[in-house]
Amino acid sequence: MRAKQKIAGICVLACLFTATTANAQEIIDADYSAAMISIMSEGEVPQEEPVQEMEQQNVQELAIQKESYTTDVLTVRALPGTEYEEVGKLAQYTKVNVIGVCDNGWSRVQMGSGTVGFVSNEYLSDIVPSGAQNIGESLGVFTVTYYCACEHCCGGWSGGPTASGAYPVADWTVAADPEVLPLGTHIYINGHEYCVEDTGSGVSGNHIDIYVNDHSVAVNNGVASAEVFASK
Ligand SMILES: [Zn+2]
Structure with missing residues (x-):
């Protein structure tokens, strides 16, 4: 089997917030209600309910700078709460920069791609997960896509x-350009180990x-982009 998947187009997620690099202890008075309104598509009439909900939220956020790891696959949201728009996903054991902590149990994180969003603290850990121990040098940023046997x-x-x-194994087998990553190469993406076992006509260069x-x-x-690391 050879993956022949073509990239349809890389989806660039818009940052709703500019990354904050302010000193620790600074309280961010983020205007969440304004942000919520701004993500509504043009021509859409804002309904009364969600706007009121935002006004009531009144979340306070403390600017910090630390690294954390995701403990599970999790959804990144535009605002701190499960009811808000999804702006991205993070794989398990992904290192993220935490740049703000909200008083409702959510944190503002910056992903490797630069996208900023909010995740629940339930799925963040300050301890380096064991899966991330054998990670070696960076091989650069690659386009990451997915394929199955169909x-x-x-x-x-x-x-x-x-x-x-x-035969391919889910979450282990990857296809790569053999001139970039020869068959048998072990790599880490977001802290997860994979083995290059396949090639594909649509997989060339840093893909x-x-x-x-x-x-x-x-x-x-x-389609996403991620930093690929060699195995130690
Ligand atoms: Zn398929």
Whole structure:
């Protein structure tokens, strides 16, 4: 099986907030209600309810600077609460820069791509997860896409073994350009270890295609960019 997936287009997530690099102890008086209104699409009439909800929220935020790791896959939101728009996703064991702590149990984080959003503190840990211990030097920033064994992703190679001869394993097998990352190379992306076992006609240059079991997962994960690290 060979991944033949093409990149449809890299989705650039807009930052709703400028990253704050202010000194610690500074209270940010973020105008969340204004931010909420600004993310509504043009022509859309703001409904009364969500606006009132924002006005009532009145969250205070303390600017800080620290590194944390995600303990699970989690959704990054435009504002501090599960009811707000999703602006990105973080994989498990991803290192994030925490740049603000809200008094409602959420933190403002800056992702590797530079996107800023909010996540619940429940899924952040200051302790380096064991999965992140064997990470070596950076190999640069790669485009990351996902593929499965279906005909749409693999065409005539669907259901067969990978270019290495091994059958693909979800969250382990990745396809890469063999001139960039030879078959058998172990890499880390967001703290997770993968093995280059496959190649693909749509995978060239700094591009990693991660194998998943389900086509809907491949589609939903979309296109991202991530720093790829060698294994120690
Ligand atoms: Zn597929």
